[in-house]
Amino acid sequence: MTIIHHYLRKELLILSSFIGALFFLAACEKQPDVGTFGSGQVSDNGSANIVVVDSSTINMTTVYVDSTSTSATGFMMVGNYTDAYMGQINSQAYLQIRPPAGLPILDPQRDVYDSIGMDLFFVRSNPYYGDTTVPETYEVHQVTSLYQLPPFEYAWYSNQALPIGGSLGSTTVSIAPNLPYTSQNAGDTVKIRLDDNLGRQLYNMVYNKSDTITNLATFLDWFKGLCITPGGTPGSAIYGFSADSSVMKIYYRENVNGASVTKSLDFTFFNPSAQWNYVTNDRSGSPIAALVTPTSRTQPPPETPSSLTGHASYVDNALGLTTKLTFPYLSAISQRPDYIGLLRAQLTVIPLAGSFSTTWTLPPQVGIYSTDLHNQLLVPISAANGGPVQMGNLTPDYLQPLLSTYTYDVTNFIASQIGNTSSGSNQVGLMLSVPPPTNVNSYRRLAIADQSFPTQQRIVLSVYYISLYPHQ
Amino acid sequence: MKPGTDTFKEQLILPQGSDSPVRKQYSITLRIPMLRIHTLLIRTLRIPALRMSALFLLLLAVASTRTFAQGNNAPYSQFGLGDLDNGYYNRTTGLANTGIAYRSNRFLINNNPASFTGLSDQYFTMETAIRGQYSSYAGSQVNVASTDAADITFRKLVLGIKLSHHWGSSIGLLPYSTQNYEFQVPYNIAGTTLQIADHYYQGHGSVNRAYWANAFEFFHHLSIGVDASYIFGQLNQNDIIQATSTGATLVSTTNNTSLQNLYVTYGAQLYGRVGRNWNYSIGGTYSGKGSLLAASTKQVLNNDSIMLQNIQNQEGYLDLPEAWGVGIALTNKQKYTFVADYRYQNWNGVASQNAYPGQAYSLASAQRGSIGFEISKKKAFYNTMVELNYLQAGLFYENSYLQINGQQIKDYGVSFGFGANGLKSPLSYSVIFQYGIKGTTKNDLIRQNYADVTFIINFGQIWYTKGKKFD
Numbered sequence: 001m002t003i004i005h006h007y008l009r010k011e012l013l014i015l016s017s018f019i020g021a022l023f024f025l026a027a028c029e030k031q032p033d034v035g036t037f038g039s040g041q042v043s044d045n046g047s048a049n050i051v052v053v054d055s056s057t058i059n060m061t062t063v064y065v066d067s068t069s070t071s072a073t074g075f076m077m078v079g080n081y082t083d084a085y086m087g088q089i090n091s092q093a094y095l096q097i098r099p100p101a102g103l104p105i106l107d108p109q110r111d112v113y114d115s116i117g118m119d120l121f122f123v124r125s126n127p128y129y130g131d132t133t134v135p136e137t138y139e140v141h142q143v144t145s146l147y148q149l150p151p152f153e154y155a156w157y158s159n160q161a162l163p164i165g166g167s168l169g170s171t172t173v174s175i176a177p178n179l180p181y182t183s184q185n186a187g188d189t190v191k192i193r194l195d196d197n198l199g200r201q202l203y204n205m206v207y208n209k210s211d212t213i214t215n216l217a218t219f220l221d222w223f224k225g226l227c228i229t230p231g232g233t234p235g236s237a238i239y240g241f242s243a244d245s246s247v248m249k250i251y252y253r254e255n256v257n258g259a260s261v262t263k264s265l266d267f268t269f270f271n272p273s274a275q276w277n278y279v280t281n282d283r284s285g286s287p288i289a290a291l292v293t294p295t296s297r298t299q300p301p302p303e304t305p306s307s308l309t310g311h312a313s314y315v316d317n318a319l320g321l322t323t324k325l326t327f328p329y330l331s332a333i334s335q336r337p338d339y340i341g342l343l344r345a346q347l348t349v350i351p352l353a354g355s356f357s358t359t360w361t362l363p364p365q366v367g368i369y370s371t372d373l374h375n376q377l378l379v380p381i382s383a384a385n386g387g388p389v390q391m392g393n394l395t396p397d398y399l400q401p402l403l404s405t406y407t408y409d410v411t412n413f414i415a416s417q418i419g420n421t422s423s424g425s426n427q428v429g430l431m432l433s434v435p436p437p438t439n440v441n442s443y444r445r446l447a448i449a450d451q452s453f454p455t456q457q458r459i460v461l462s463v464y465y466i467s468l469y470p471h472q
Numbered sequence: 473m474k475p476g477t478d479t480f481k482e483q484l485i486l487p488q489g490s491d492s493p494v495r496k497q498y499s500i501t502l503r504i505p506m507l508r509i510h511t512l513l514i515r516t517l518r519i520p521a522l523r524m525s526a527l528f529l530l531l532l533a534v535a536s537t538r539t540f541a542q543g544n545n546a547p548y549s550q551f552g553l554g555d556l557d558n559g560y561y562n563r564t565t566g567l568a569n570t571g572i573a574y575r576s577n578r579f580l581i582n583n584n585p586a587s588f589t590g591l592s593d594q595y596f597t598m599e600t601a602i603r604g605q606y607s608s609y610a611g612s613q614v615n616v617a618s619t620d621a622a623d624i625t626f627r628k629l630v631l632g633i634k635l636s637h638h639w640g641s642s643i644g645l646l647p648y649s650t651q652n653y654e655f656q657v658p659y660n661i662a663g664t665t666l667q668i669a670d671h672y673y674q675g676h677g678s679v680n681r682a683y684w685a686n687a688f689e690f691f692h693h694l695s696i697g698v699d700a701s702y703i704f705g706q707l708n709q710n711d712i713i714q715a716t717s718t719g720a721t722l723v724s725t726t727n728n729t730s731l732q733n734l735y736v737t738y739g740a741q742l743y744g745r746v747g748r749n750w751n752y753s754i755g756g757t758y759s760g761k762g763s764l765l766a767a768s769t770k771q772v773l774n775n776d777s778i779m780l781q782n783i784q785n786q787e788g789y790l791d792l793p794e795a796w797g798v799g800i801a802l803t804n805k806q807k808y809t810f811v812a813d814y815r816y817q818n819w820n821g822v823a824s825q826n827a828y829p830g831q832a833y834s835l836a837s838a839q840r841g842s843i844g845f846e847i848s849k850k851k852a853f854y855n856t857m858v859e860l861n862y863l864q865a866g867l868f869y870e871n872s873y874l875q876i877n878g879q880q881i882k883d884y885g886v887s888f889g890f891g892a893n894g895l896k897s898p899l900s901y902s903v904i905f906q907y908g909i910k911g912t913t914k915n916d917l918i919r920q921n922y923a924d925v926t927f928i929i930n931f932g933q934i935w936y937t938k939g940k941k942f943d
Binding site: 031032033034035036037038039040041042046047048049050051052340341343464466468 | 727
């Protein structure tokens with residue numbers, strides 16, 4: 001043993017160094033790329049594969065909500081148009097105005113009433129929908145009843161209207177929304193001349209410092225409010241005017257050192273929560289004429305199968321329409337003998353061919369939510385890897401419409417449903433709905449072809465599952 | 473060694489030559505400052521030298537676990553049991569592993585279990601080897617931008633002892649086959665050209681041979697040996713489906729096949745002297761047909777690495793062929809040695825019974841022929857010739873056991889070796905360079921040009937000295 005004791009030391013040092021070097025060198029491995037060599041010799045050795053099922057039955061229904069809160073949206077949606085799928089849509093805006101805060105001292109020797117008008121503003125980012133090449137007519141009416149919410153109501157809804165008087169004035173104007181520019185040559189302003197009787201009455205009140213003018217409550221109790229309506233003639237577009245910029249002006253001329261100077265008394269927008277849009281939809285003759293509507297206020301939003309609405313379902317939140325999707329035979333996938341797990345699921349929503357164009361544009365964002373047998377809009381469906389709320393990632397292609405698709409990662413939802421065979425599970429589904437706030441500001445609608453259409457044109461649920469045949 | 477000095481008295485033992493080992497004591501004084509730390513370590517930790525040897529082996533074992541995991545992408549290892557290792561990583565490696573008839577008094581010649589009687593009496597020896605390999609691949613499917621591979625692998629650990637004058641014994645661990653491959657193919661949905669992912673096929677694993685061999689000498693010219701091996705190992709094949717765009721794993725299937733069984737090889741050597749200058753040896757080996765018990769499991773993991781399936785498959789058998797080999801060695805004046813071998817494995821005989829994974833290839837009987845030449849430099853110490861170093865060269869040609877695309881895969885090459893026996897220690901070192909070509913570019917196959925450098929370390933010592941001390 002002693003023999004080894006000394007002479008081993010040198011060698012052990014060398015060997016230790018060698019082994020140490022080996023550790024470093026072993027990390028220097030590199031590998032060639034031999035392409036697909038060997039793939040022809042791979043036998044069916046029972047590896048798991050990915051199978052895609054894109055033929056799952058999807059039941060599509062259009063869920064109708066009879067009203068939605070349209071107050072305090074910031075936009076006065078005014079216009080009417082006839083849509084090939086939705087029928088005739090009419091929207092008018094209610095608002096309240098307040099007298100000028102500081103009243104000027106009017107002198108009959110110096111100041112002379114001139115006129116009264118309503119100014120509406122449309123800026124580039126404001127919503128619009130329809131054919132904007134056609135002139136639109138706008139009328140201003142005064143509300144004739146008490147401007148007050150019904151009992152137990154806390155917001156104005158799209159199906160609520162107040163009585164209005166005759167037209168105080170109207171105008172017909174073309175609006176180029178992307179400039180914006182109006183045919184009145186007043187930039188982004190639409191001017192409506194109103195009845196001078198009202199103007200003189202208000203001017204005199206200002207002159208007299210009437211309590212009706214100086215006291216806001218008294219004024220609102222007397223004046224109530226205004227309603228901007230589309231004219232009686234059928235229009236072709238709807239515009240969203242900036243509510244808080246709307247103003248009613250009384251113009252008067254003042255003699256200043258012999259010169260006539262035009263001045264105005266501005267009755268400005270008041271109380272945003274009291275501004276709402278009243279929307280009506282005449283569906284007769286349209287594909288959604290057979291839409292099931294609620295028969296009582298307590299009834300859950302009814303749904304109408306796509307087969308009754310032109311083999312399509314619709315999303316147009318301003319009209320109360322959302323699309324519900326249910327997957328009645330989803331569990332059949334999990335019952336396949338080779339199914340061992342879900343990989344991912346993707347929902348591809350293809351807008352109905354021909355239903356959209358550069359005029360009838362698609363909603364850029366359509367959210368996807370869970371829903372239940374009561375057709376309630378529940379929580380947003382998140383992608384498998386988390387991330388923000390899904391909006392469909394639409395890239396419109398007007399030249400190849402079928403390439404315009406909304407896509408959603410619905411893995412989490414399908415994972416929870418694919419093995420769910422409990423009663424009522426068939427009524428649990430997904431809801432397509434335009435997210436707030438554009439759900440009430442934008443009238444853009446989406447028509448979705450159901451599965452009676454050819455494969456390339458219809459909604460598709462692609463379920464990617466992991467397959468392993470038990471006999472392998 | 474005295475503390476604080478740079479000198480120490482070192483015991484010197486001469487290396488074991490081709491004849492009986494000699495042990496001489498020399499006292500010399502060396503000045504080696506670089507050894508101070510190492511010596512201090514030994515002294516401070518009070519680690520005896522033999523424990524240091526154990527530590528060395530432990531380090532080697534750790535290194536081996538690291539290096540066993542390494543491996544070049546060997547495309548042909550996808551088939552059968554993988555790349556069968558025809559190397560022994562011993563004294564005969566420089567002779568193109570030609571050594572069925574080779575005998576040595578200090579090296580373990582695993583080529584033939586009968587060779588262990590050639591060890592010097594009471595001689596204990598231990599040997600390990602590490603191989604570095606550089607490969608270059610060519611073929612119609614090889615990406616010209618990525619044709620090279622390099623790796624370093626631990627290859628063996630063997631021990632042997634001459635238990636009595638006529639009985640040599642050895643145990644050890646040797647590679648039997650290795651598997652390491654990977655390739656990627658598009659994964660299309662059935663019936664369409666819509667590619668949704670890629671299949672990334674990957675295989676790795678090894679089958680090893682733990683053996684205990686014993687050799688007995690009869691009539692001073694005949695040695696009979698039996699090598700009882702326990703063959704074991706695991707071949708892992710992964711089929712990973714990856715997203716084409718991101719490369720993220722979507723699902724993976726791992727098939728683990730554990731293999732084990734006994735495998736016996738018999739060997740014999742007949743040797744003697746012809747005239748004054750020539751020594752001869754004739755050897756042969758034989759292995760009967762064997763079967764490896766194959767237990768396989770299948771595990772399927774999803775993209776979150778959650779196990780979906782864990783299946784224990786029914787056990788089966790993978791057959792090993794009947795094999796035999798013959799060889800001859802001629803040594804002139806204890807200096808020049810000529811060796812030649814021929815080996816045959818009858819894979820045809822088991823091909824129809826085997827259930828090796830894969831398709832579109834077949835097993836064919838393997839043949840290997842090799843020759844080698846060695847020059848051994850020896851020096852006379854008293855009445856004994858002690859080997860100082862040696863040079864080797866060899867050629868080999870092999871028809872492997874794989875036939876793919878109508879071509880039986882061939883492997884041929886040359887080897888050169890140099891070895892030196894330490895004058896001051898019981899260690900000896902060998903460095904072997906081998907260059908070979910495996911496969912062909914015909915019929916969509918791949919040709920592998922490879923260059924190996926093998927480093928072998930041998931430790932030898934006389935045991936059972938009956939209490940005799942050397943200092």
